[in-house]
Amino acid sequence: MNAIYLQEKQLKVDEFAAVCRQTLRQEEYPLAQGSELNVLIYRADSLLSAARDDRKAVLSELHRALSSGPGVFVVKGLYDNLAAVDRSSQLFEAILKDEAAAGGGGDHFAKAGSNGRIWNALQKVAERDADAFIDYYDNPLLSIICESWLGPGYEMTAQVNQVRPGGKAQQPHRDYHLGFQSNEVVEQFPLPLQILSQYLTLQGAVAHTDMPIESGPTQLLPWSQQYQAGYLAWRDPEFIACFQQHAIQLPLHKGDGLFFNPALFHAAGNNVTQDRVRTANLLQVSSSFGKTMEKVNHIKVLQSIYPALLQRELPEDKLSAVIASAAEGYSFPTNLDTDPPLGGLVPQTQQALLLQALREKWTPVHFNQQLAEHTQKRQA
Ligand SMILES: [Fe+2]
Known part of the structure; x- marks a missing residue:
């Protein structure tokens, strides 16, 4: 088996099941208040007081919990200021209502109807209510948790997810x-890069409502982050069955x-209640890494070279090499309200736009218009 370039057909569900069969040894996490179903449970006040004594000890333990540990933990009472949570919740309701009235606010990652989504809730809250923003993000423990996984200089984003009564479960992912x-794209990344990528983001959820089991809190499979080939595995029916058998809530x-x-x-x-709306503010926090040293204005580069590129009849390999240097190759960051994914889960990249333009022999004027539109809809 090629250890650098994995293929979907090489995966073995037994290996995955063995990784996920580990048992948590809580004594290895002395700051935890307890554990349930292999998930570490922390209390906000005790973590904060531990951090006052030895901040590095807290950062280290939380980091281990997410890497060599079960990969997930709960912090009870992350917000003791519930008024701040409620104030944000009221803003979320107002935003959801306004966006629904404007015909937007869709969730590309769930079926329409019983699911509400606010993209970029961080900016939308700040623009509507400065005090609400400050009262929500002034949480020192949130900062410690982000730093434990990502180090300093992380960047916060937030997406509200609301699942109403009758809302259906997602597929594991x-x-x-x-x-x-897609697996086709994942297979092109060397395995060490796939593994590294998990260190570039932290996934969090703040409960804005009580979430009893019947309201469908997130199903989790502890330890599954340790299965190295997992990015190619989660769509496979055998892995889905294994998840459904062992996931906890x-x-x-x-x-x-x-x-x-x-x-x-x-x-x-699944939200099987008749009357309980389940609302979480999903925090997706990014590492300061993964950015270039210099800011390149790719619009100017592309406007400058497109007419010449169109004239040339470059062979495929040369054309790909030029495109890779001239245009941005990643779908993110973007504005998911105005630049939704086409077909899959990712919006069109600048490189794909350029390739399309060359294939369809767009005039430079038309290309510049489309490029401006593509750029505009990706702005926040
Ligand atoms: Fe998810």
Whole structure:
């Protein structure tokens, strides 16, 4: 088996099941208040006081919990200021209502109807209510948790997810980055890069409502982040069956936080209640890495070279090499309200737009228009 380039057909569900069969030894996590179903449970006040004594000890333990540990932990009472949570919840309701009235606010990652989504809730809340923003993000423990996984200089984003009565469970999956890509794309990344990618984001959820089991809190499969080939595995029926057999759910209270390694297999649960709306603010936090040293204005580069590129009849390999240097090759970051994914889970990249333009022999004027439109809809 090629250890650098994996293929979907090489995966073995038995290996995955063995990885996920580990048992948590809570004594290895002395700051935890307890554990349930292989998930570490922390209390916000005790973590904060431990951090005052020895911040590095807290950062280290939380990091281990997400990497060599079960890959997930809960912080009870992450928000003791429930008024701040409620104030944000009221804003979420207002935003959901306004966006629904404007015909937008869709969720490309769930079936329409019983699911509400606010993309870029971080910016939308800040623009509507500065005090609400400050009262929500002034949480020192949230900062410690982000730093434990990502180090300093991380960048916060937030997406609200609301699952109404009758809302259906998601399929198990991994999250951003590679969790959004097709297997065809994932296979092109060397395995060490696939593994590394989990260190570039942290996935969190703040409960804005109480979440009893029947309201469908996230189904989680502890340890599954350790299965190295997992980005190619989660669509496979055998792996889905294994997930469904072993996944666990924990009830949460308003103000609790759930944090997990983005490589952990998980899925939103069924909301089988008649009357309970389940609302979480999903925090997706990114590492300061993965950015270039210089800011290149790719629009100017492309406007400059497109007419000449169109004239040339470059062979495929040369054309690909030029495109790779001239245009941006990644779908993110973008504005998911105005630049939704086409077909799959990822919006069109600048490179794909350029390739399309060359294939269809767009005039430079038309290309510049399309490029401007593509750029505009990706702005926040
Ligand atoms: Fe997810």
